Amino acid sequence: MGHGGGHLRSVAVTIDHDGALPVYKQLANLLRGQIERGELRPNRPIPAESRLMQIHEVGRDTVRKAIAILREEGLVIAIQGRGTFVKPKDEAE
């Protein structure tokens, strides 16, 4: 289950500014993929907003909207002054 197919599928690793999907949704999908593949590990911080802005060349508003999606999905938790951390799978809401 999860996001579907277990076989190879092309997961976007770059942001398409002219794509059909809004940039913040693309970024959310990108980060979700990194979490699901373990590239961003549980209880570890994801890159800071300023880093994500640099890496993907987007504004802070876009970064925060993307992270907001992951927060609503319960995938990450943001802590003021510390960072945004990947939740372990068994984390209760």
Add this chain to the structure above:
Amino acid sequence: MGHGGGHLRSVAVTIDHDGALPVYKQLANLLRGQIERGELRPNRPIPAESRLMQIHEVGRDTVRKAIAILREEGLVIAIQGRGTFVKPKDEAE
């Protein structure tokens, strides 16, 4: 109870999306009433744009257009990074 019954109150407290007046003008009227009745007090901030969006279920552009009217009327002053504040009555332009 709820919204104050059906008294002869000419001041709208809700937004009518199908009303004759544009939503942003309705919202401006609503906020102006709250200021004049002292529900929004001088030198105090009015609810943030994001709050007004949630409360009245309108978009940001609509909120900003409403506030723009109050600014032109000299009722409030918006300060970037801080908020939008009710001007005291004796405030000079």
Add this chain to the structure above:
DNA sequence: AAGGATTTGTGCGTATGTATA
């Protein structure tokens, strides 16, 4: 204890795109 750097939280300023009446 004090100060600075980092990071998230909040809020306004502005511009553009899309849809509708």
Add this chain to the structure above:
DNA sequence: CTATACATACGCACAAATCCT
């Protein structure tokens, strides 16, 4: 074509919490 309304996107500024020196 214009006015209204919402969504997206970037920028700037300040507050609050945390961390480090």
